[in-house]
Amino acid sequence: MNEPSPTSEARAPEAPEAHPPARPEPSRVVRLLFEGGIGRNMGLVAVLVLLAVVGVVTAPQTFPTASNLLTVLTSASIIGVLTVGVTFVIIGGGIDLSVGKVMALASVWATTVATQSFGALVMIFCALAVGVGAGLINGVLIAYGRIVPFIATLAMLISAQGLAELISGRRSQIVTDPVIAAIASTRILGIPLLVYIFAVVIAVGWVVLNRTTFGRRTFAIGGNPEAARLAGVDVRRHTVLLYVVSGLCCGIAAIMIASLTTTGSSTHGTLYELDAIAAVIIGGTLLTGGRGTLIGSILGVLVFTVITNLFVLNNLAIEVQNIAKGAIIVVAVLIQARARRSSTT
Amino acid sequence: MTDSLLPGGLGRRGFLAALGVGTVATVAACTSNEAPSSGSGANVAAAGGDNATPGAPVTIGFSAPAADHGWIAAIANNAKAQAEQYPDVTFAPVNPTNDVAQQIAAVETLINQKVDALVILPNDGSQLTSLGRRAMDADIPVINLDRIFDSPLAYRTWIGGDNYGMGVSAGTYIGERLRAANVTNPVIGEVAGIDNLPLTQERSKGFSDALASYGYAVGPRQAADFTAQGGQRVTANLLQAAPKLDALWNHDDDQGIGVLAAINQAGRNEFFMVGGAGSANAMRDIQADNTVLKATVTYSPTMASSAIALARLVAQNRGMSDLVEKEVPTSITLASATITKENVADYLPLGFES
Numbered sequence: 001m002n003e004p005s006p007t008s009e010a011r012a013p014e015a016p017e018a019h020p021p022a023r024p025e026p027s028r029v030v031r032l033l034f035e036g037g038i039g040r041n042m043g044l045v046a047v048l049v050l051l052a053v054v055g056v057v058t059a060p061q062t063f064p065t066a067s068n069l070l071t072v073l074t075s076a077s078i079i080g081v082l083t084v085g086v087t088f089v090i091i092g093g094g095i096d097l098s099v100g101k102v103m104a105l106a107s108v109w110a111t112t113v114a115t116q117s118f119g120a121l122v123m124i125f126c127a128l129a130v131g132v133g134a135g136l137i138n139g140v141l142i143a144y145g146r147i148v149p150f151i152a153t154l155a156m157l158i159s160a161q162g163l164a165e166l167i168s169g170r171r172s173q174i175v176t177d178p179v180i181a182a183i184a185s186t187r188i189l190g191i192p193l194l195v196y197i198f199a200v201v202i203a204v205g206w207v208v209l210n211r212t213t214f215g216r217r218t219f220a221i222g223g224n225p226e227a228a229r230l231a232g233v234d235v236r237r238h239t240v241l242l243y244v245v246s247g248l249c250c251g252i253a254a255i256m257i258a259s260l261t262t263t264g265s266s267t268h269g270t271l272y273e274l275d276a277i278a279a280v281i282i283g284g285t286l287l288t289g290g291r292g293t294l295i296g297s298i299l300g301v302l303v304f305t306v307i308t309n310l311f312v313l314n315n316l317a318i319e320v321q322n323i324a325k326g327a328i329i330v331v332a333v334l335i336q337a338r339a340r341r342s343s344t345t
Numbered sequence: 346m347t348d349s350l351l352p353g354g355l356g357r358r359g360f361l362a363a364l365g366v367g368t369v370a371t372v373a374a375c376t377s378n379e380a381p382s383s384g385s386g387a388n389v390a391a392a393g394g395d396n397a398t399p400g401a402p403v404t405i406g407f408s409a410p411a412a413d414h415g416w417i418a419a420i421a422n423n424a425k426a427q428a429e430q431y432p433d434v435t436f437a438p439v440n441p442t443n444d445v446a447q448q449i450a451a452v453e454t455l456i457n458q459k460v461d462a463l464v465i466l467p468n469d470g471s472q473l474t475s476l477g478r479r480a481m482d483a484d485i486p487v488i489n490l491d492r493i494f495d496s497p498l499a500y501r502t503w504i505g506g507d508n509y510g511m512g513v514s515a516g517t518y519i520g521e522r523l524r525a526a527n528v529t530n531p532v533i534g535e536v537a538g539i540d541n542l543p544l545t546q547e548r549s550k551g552f553s554d555a556l557a558s559y560g561y562a563v564g565p566r567q568a569a570d571f572t573a574q575g576g577q578r579v580t581a582n583l584l585q586a587a588p589k590l591d592a593l594w595n596h597d598d599d600q601g602i603g604v605l606a607a608i609n610q611a612g613r614n615e616f617f618m619v620g621g622a623g624s625a626n627a628m629r630d631i632q633a634d635n636t637v638l639k640a641t642v643t644y645s646p647t648m649a650s651s652a653i654a655l656a657r658l659v660a661q662n663r664g665m666s667d668l669v670e671k672e673v674p675t676s677i678t679l680a681s682a683t684i685t686k687e688n689v690a691d692y693l694p695l696g697f698e699s
Binding site: 184319 | 411414417418541567568579581583605609698699
């Protein structure tokens with residue numbers, strides 16, 4: 001997906017509000033990270049700090065512990081990986097409603113008795129192939145079939161759900177392969193392997209989005225596809241690739257959830273697409289595309305996961321949690337809109 | 346109907362009950378001044394039972410929700426398998442659906458076909474009550490499976506599980522075990538199913554009532570959503586909320602796969618866990634005895650098999666031959682059994698695949 005082409009980099013069009021600057025210097029990386037991600041998301045950081053304070057006050061014994069932090073990060077890892085893919089698609093001016101069920105389909109396909117008999121590597125390959133394949137279909141339908149992304153990916157959501165149910169016979173397929181089952185219980189230096197996978201996906205995603213031609217083109221076609229086309233970007237091919245990136249993330253997430261729950265199931269990932277899109281939006285990415293940050297999306301995921309964690313630690317019912325989630329979406333977006341206005345005037 | 350056969354299925358209780366009934370009838374007969382009837386006077390069930398004998402051929406319609414987890418899948422499979430046991434039964438299932446309107450439309454086609462009996466597991470008992478009435482008004486007896494209709498006029502016979510009893514069985518097992526171990530102030534966790542369903546509330550009530558009889562109370566409690574994914578997510582957090590647990594009841598063995606995964610990932614084993622429903626997978630874990638899962642309380646989808654058997658008898662105007670009455674009873678509630686390592690071998694054939 002990375003396109004190392006020096007000439008095209010020189011001619012790469014600057015999207016209206018693309019960021020950060022093209023040439024990084026190691027000494028400025030921290031400042032760039034602050035400006036490019038966290039700085040833009042002070043509202044979300046404030047919400048996270050607030051939630052942490054609430055956690056420390058209401059559950060002083062159980063909230064501020066290392067093992068609880070790792071539980072939160074592990075819970076966030078799967079939806080977080082999906083969110084990385086969705087961030088690419090939304091910055092590129094699209095939307096992907098199919099991520100949750102494509103993940104479910106990939107988890108089912110990778111855990112059938114037939115697939116499991118070939119071992120862990122084939123299972124992983126199968127999950128990634130299903131994800132990439134679904135993303136490719138989405139992308140081709142949208143870029144070359146001229147179907148609105150909302151409709152194309154909605155159709156994919158429905159048919160992926162159907163196919164997952166057909167393959168699994170609507171049952172939970174239990175993971176018997178010891179390697180896959182061990183992924184979720186493996187810890188390196190005390191940190192779960194799933195958290196490392198999450199971190200690697202974020203790091204690769206951040207570099208691709210902010211440090212490569214591919215990333216700049218993503219901002220460009222999201223901001224103004226016509227200008228990007230005139231500047232020589234193959235908009236349709238790039239659009240296909242964006243949905244492939246999202247599909248690849250679904251494949252990775254499928255292996256993670258199969259390991260975490262020790263099952264492949266058509267019930268996995270229900271409404272995950274909405275959580276992922278909500279995280280991207282409260283992370284400051286424009287739904288119309290062209291502007292956004294990966295760090296903001298990840299902070300959005302963490303806010304949602306910490307809320308769930310807080311409710312369980314305080315033994316409160318889950319229903320109220322959804323009300324809190326909705327309120328936080330509104331509050332975070334309001335704070336950001338205000339911060340943006342005050343910074344531009 | 347031969348009286349020479351010994352009552353095979355009649356236990357001691359059944360025998361005593363029959364004896365009691367007979368005695369009362371005999372005594373009553375003694376005080377009567379009317380002429381004795383031509384029969385023996387004692388109303389005992391026909392020994393051996395003749396329910397297996399083929400009767401008039403009947404068509405049984407069947408409608409259930411689309412399977413979204415192992416339990417519902419087992420319901421449909423059991424109904425079909427049971428119907429195939431009978432040479433006199435034609436099984437007429439309609440397409441399973443999770444949409445109330447579609448289920449109504451599907452069952453109406455069965456009513457129009459004038460099937461001899463209907464077995465219905467409604468998506469929602471309240472919303473399909475009027476449908477049950479329409480079938481009964483068309484003289485088609487309805488066997489209402491598990492999710493009960495609002496009105497007794499909407500069904501001929503109801504058969505279903507005992508949600509409250511399931512909670513009681515789980516609470517009793519945990520209470521007995523903790524009391525035997527002399528645990529004071531135990532921390533007892535609960536991972537429920539979908540919280541706003543009446544069945545979940547009944548299970549939880551049974552559970553806390555049973556625990557209360559031992560002087561115990563439910564500690565950390567969270568609701569999942571009957572999926573492995575929900576079970577894993579909720580339990581991973583619940584284990585953080587409770588650094589030490591003594592016992593845990595999980596309402597549903599399908600979501601239990603995720604619950605168990607979370608427990609193993611957290612490396613916790615200081616407590617024991619009780620499951621719910623009775624999946625084959627949970628039973629295998631109990632048999633292997635290498636996880637915290639030590640027991641499960643049943644809510645068996647075998648009720649679908651029994652519902653087909655009842656529908657056949659009702660349609661053929663026969664009673665249950667081990668009972669005295671000439672009609673099938675109007676209500677049958679399954680008992681919730683507690684399966685442990687000791688008796689798991691007996692129940693394993695009834696377990697359903699997740």
